[in-house]
Amino acid sequence: MTSPHSRIRPAAVTPRRVSDLAAALGAQVPAADAGVTGVASDNRAVQPGDLFVALPGARVHGARFAADAVARGASAVLTDAAGVEELAAQGVPFHAAPASGVTAAAATGAAATGAAVSGAAASGTAASGGDEPGGAGTGAPAVPVVVVPDPRTAAGPAAAHVYGSPAESLATFGLTGTNGKTTTTYQLDHLLRGIGHKGGLVGTVETRSGDRVLPSVLTTPEAADLQAVLAAMVEDGVDSLAMEVSSHAIAQHRVDGIVYDVAGFTNLTQDHLDFHGDLESYFAVKAELFTPARSRRGVVVVDDEHGVALAKRAEVPVATLSTGTGVRPLDDSADWTVSDVAPDGTGSAFTLTHADGRSLRTRTSLPGGYNVANAALAVVMVLESGAPFDAVAGALARIDGLAATVPGRMEVLASRPRVVVDFAHNTEALELALAALRPTTAGRLSVVFGATGDRDPGKRPFMGAAAVRGADVVVVTDDDPHGEDRASVRKAVLDGAHEALAEDGTTVEITEIADRAAAIAHAVAAADDDDTVLVAGRGHETIQEIAGEDHLLDDREEARAALAARQAEIAEQAELAQDRALTRDFRLTTDHTAVDPERTN
Numbered sequence: 001m002t003s004p005h006s007r008i009r010p011a012a013v014t015p016r017r018v019s020d021l022a023a024a025l026g027a028q029v030p031a032a033d034a035g036v037t038g039v040a041s042d043n044r045a046v047q048p049g050d051l052f053v054a055l056p057g058a059r060v061h062g063a064r065f066a067a068d069a070v071a072r073g074a075s076a077v078l079t080d081a082a083g084v085e086e087l088a089a090q091g092v093p094f095h096a097a098p099a100s101g102v103t104a105a106a107a108t109g110a111a112a113t114g115a116a117v118s119g120a121a122a123s124g125t126a127a128s129g130g131d132e133p134g135g136a137g138t139g140a141p142a143v144p145v146v147v148v149p150d151p152r153t154a155a156g157p158a159a160a161h162v163y164g165s166p167a168e169s170l171a172t173f174g175l176t177g178t179n180g181k182t183t184t185t186y187q188l189d190h191l192l193r194g195i196g197h198k199g200g201l202v203g204t205v206e207t208r209s210g211d212r213v214l215p216s217v218l219t220t221p222e223a224a225d226l227q228a229v230l231a232a233m234v235e236d237g238v239d240s241l242a243m244e245v246s247s248h249a250i251a252q253h254r255v256d257g258i259v260y261d262v263a264g265f266t267n268l269t270q271d272h273l274d275f276h277g278d279l280e281s282y283f284a285v286k287a288e289l290f291t292p293a294r295s296r297r298g299v300v301v302v303d304d305e306h307g308v309a310l311a312k313r314a315e316v317p318v319a320t321l322s323t324g325t326g327v328r329p330l331d332d333s334a335d336w337t338v339s340d341v342a343p344d345g346t347g348s349a350f351t352l353t354h355a356d357g358r359s360l361r362t363r364t365s366l367p368g369g370y371n372v373a374n375a376a377l378a379v380v381m382v383l384e385s386g387a388p389f390d391a392v393a394g395a396l397a398r399i400d401g402l403a404a405t406v407p408g409r410m411e412v413l414a415s416r417p418r419v420v421v422d423f424a425h426n427t428e429a430l431e432l433a434l435a436a437l438r439p440t441t442a443g444r445l446s447v448v449f450g451a452t453g454d455r456d457p458g459k460r461p462f463m464g465a466a467a468v469r470g471a472d473v474v475v476v477t478d479d480d481p482h483g484e485d486r487a488s489v490r491k492a493v494l495d496g497a498h499e500a501l502a503e504d505g506t507t508v509e510i511t512e513i514a515d516r517a518a519a520i521a522h523a524v525a526a527a528d529d530d531d532t533v534l535v536a537g538r539g540h541e542t543i544q545e546i547a548g549e550d551h552l553l554d555d556r557e558e559a560r561a562a563l564a565a566r567q568a569e570i571a572e573q574a575e576l577a578q579d580r581a582l583t584r585d586f587r588l589t590t591d592h593t594a595v596d597p598e599r600t601n
């Protein structure tokens with residue numbers, strides 16, 4: 001398994017001087033200088049020659065780990081005044097600038113370790129500011145410290161400086177919104193490659209730069225890691241970037257240092273209020289992506305009211321897209337509209353038309369109206385970046401439309417029975433996923449799902465009800481129980497399911513199977529060829545956390561194993577039936593009395 005501290009980094013970086021970096025950030029230049037060839041904001045990811053960005057966190061100040069970062073070879077530190085105090089308290093030898101916001105307490109701490117605080121430099125060192133002080137016995141060389149008021153806002157620009165502003169060498173596309181970021185990012189990447197780009201991708205599932213692929217820990221990486229990925233992309237000859245920009249990332253300045261060529265907005269529904277407080281604050285953070293500091297132009301889906309509001313308040317030129325697949329009806333006044341949506345294979349075909357009359361017809365292989373919206377958004381973002389219309393239309397015809405497979409997003413693993421793995425892990429997504437699959441299911445629609453433990457308990461009964469209302473067969477199992485009692489999580493889901501069943505008076509088969517792999521096996525084994533089995537909730541995820549322990553579990557692998565077992569069972573039954581038929585024929589030809597081997601009397 002990949003370590004959470006693995007990073008994609010460029011192999012060769014031209015060293016930058018700390019003095020130049022400080023000047024670029026508008027900070028005081030430290031007394032001593034050094035060269036830096038990388039940036040890390042977590043000590044466990046530090047490589048020799050790195051600038052260690054010590055961020056004030058919600059739980060701990062990163063400066064707490066500075067001694068270890070320096071021991072790993074960090075050649076400089078970027079932090080705030082509180083970080084400097086922490087360095088001094090730990091006896092990490094350092095050089096700062098005197099007027100850089102270092103408080104008296106820090107200066108005292110530094111002096112207490114024998115520092116000379118004089119002239120242009122305040123040195124938290126045991127000696128007189130030399131490079132080899134013995135401060136607090138660390139034995140490490142003193143490192144220059146750049147002090148800024150807010151290291152989070154400085155981290156992106158600092159990393160961009162060290163890596164030579166890599167975003168400027170890429171055509172950059174940033175996607176935000178509550179749902180659809182991952183899906184649209186893959187479709188964007190597919191189309192960008194179709195028109196001749198060598199695409200790079202950053203998002204919830206993975207980070208891709210050329211042949212380098214790494215599973216993601218965050219949807220949007222920390223600023224230092226993100227700039228390193230972009231530099232690796234430039235090194236790998238990548239020339240376009242499709243990436244997800246989470247609201248956490250905007251709020252925490254992880255994307256500072258990038259001005260996207262095109263920003264895209266999918267939709268907004270209630271989510272992440274534990275972090276943002278209320279829906280309006282959540283929306284305001286997303287809207288920041290559509291300001292000149294963060295993007296050059298935008299494409300906004302106006303299928304919900306937040307899209308309409310965003311198009312009005314955006315501070316960059318925005319093209320609106322109405323698809324008629326969301327909560328708002330088709331809006332003819334939008335710049336781009338979708339029409340003539342029709343079933344096409346596993347997905348849909350649709351026509352995309354600009355108000356000026358330009359029009360193209362294409363398709364997405366992913367089921368559901370919302371995937372038409374995601375696909376159309378990807379096309380419009382590429383067109384709004386300035387790609388010629390004919391080139392885009394021609395590429396779409398060549399590459400079979402928006403045909404990218406998105407790991408764990410409506411990922412179709414088999415067609416008879418159809419088995420689909422999807423990331424739907426809240427009520428709305430579950431409803432939409434089931435509604436998307438219903439029209440193309442000739443037989444029964446089954447759903448295998450559970451709810452996450454330790455998170456948002458309120459949604460559990462609603463998810464149970466949504467399953468009963470959308471499916472014919474409901475198998476309730478474990479999702480990620482985390483530390484919570486598994487049975488009680490399932491019970492809350494089942495209560496909602498049974499309540500909906502009683503209210504609606506419908507007949508839906510409800511089964512509880514705690515073990516997720518067994519639940520998937522059960523649903524697949526019971527499915528007829530015309531049925532669809534939706535395995536919802538975990539998508540691409542491969543680790544299930546139960547009572548604090550990680551277990552390997554990939555819904556797609558379990559579904560494939562279940563399909564193979566079902567196939568083997570069918571083959572075995574066919575063989576048995578053939579054997580029985582042969583035995584019967586043999587007896588008929590050797591005995592004048594026909595004997596049915598199935599009969600026991």
Ligand SMILES: CC(=O)N[C@H]1[C@@H](OP(=O)(O)OP(=O)(O)OC[C@H]2O[C@@H](n3ccc(=O)[nH]c3=O)[C@H](O)[C@@H]2O)O[C@H](CO)[C@@H](O)[C@@H]1O[C@H](C)C(=O)N[C@@H](C)C(=O)N[C@H](CCC(=O)O)C(=O)O
Pocket residue numbers: 041042043044054055056057058059060061062063065217218219220221222246247248249275
């Ligand atoms: C709420 C949130 O976003 N928290 C992020 C925040 O944590 P924090 O402020 O608590 O940081 P902290 O743990 O106090 O650490 C402070 C500093 O010390 C460093 N440190 C800490 C420990 C250590 O041993 N060594 C070390 O160097 C940390 O790297 C950090 O720079 O800064 C940390 C690193 O700087 C992030 O890892 C952490 O993300 C946590 C893990 C997280 O779960 N974030 C989620 C909610 C998130 O960001 N999700 C969005 C997607 C949301 C969605 O749309 O679904 C995402 O973009 O992934």
Ligand SMILES: Nc1ncnc2c1ncn2[C@@H]1O[C@H](COP(=O)(O)OP(=O)(O)OP(=O)(O)O)[C@@H](O)[C@H]1O
Pocket residue numbers: 177178179180181182183184204219244266267370371373374409410422423424425429430432433
């Ligand atoms: N445009 C959309 N509108 C509503 N639901 C969508 C849309 N696109 C995808 N979904 C559903 O939302 C879930 C997540 O999709 P996806 O991963 O593409 O979104 P995301 O924004 O990246 O979400 P997350 O940050 O949780 O990964 C899936 O279950 C998918 O079926």
